[in-house]
Amino acid sequence: MSASTFQYLSKYAWERVMGWIRRKHRKITWKELRRGFCGGEWWPTDGQSYLLDPGQMRVIRYRYRGTKIPTPWTAAN
Template identity: 35%
Template structure:
């Protein structure tokens, strides 16, 4: 089957070949997500069976590139909301994947003292976007040229 061919949903599916068909469809959806940059979040969260490391890596890339672009605006509150939104969507994806309820999520992602642990897959963690510093005005000191001539009297 060619890699870019459309999926035929009415084709007969055997139990043995179903996993290969699912992996082919997921690979095709990944290619479509890479080709259409405007739908990255939707495509990442609709693919429940993608490995968590890939999802976290792509989320970190997309969110941090967006935050680095907008870090010169007044966007700290938006960064916090984006981080909260991404965290909740990843948790929801994990709940769907592992059939967890909220008690299972709290048991897995909190410390005994009640603090939340970061979502990780091996060494890959969901990095906080709100940690990017917002630099509105840089201090440039004496590097700003003076419009007036200097008197060396």
């Protein structure tokens, strides 16, 4: 669930930033846009800094911890 949410945020951020660049530079082609603003790739970067890609975030789920999980109830003898 969280991985799909991060992918959605990644897509949304990409669409917003690339749309902003396209509106700012109306006469530029997609090829020129990728070379100038994405370093030849598809994700916006300027060589030194880059737009955070939420889709690349690592998702760590809880592993079974057995008796290590504290319980608020006392053990019934």
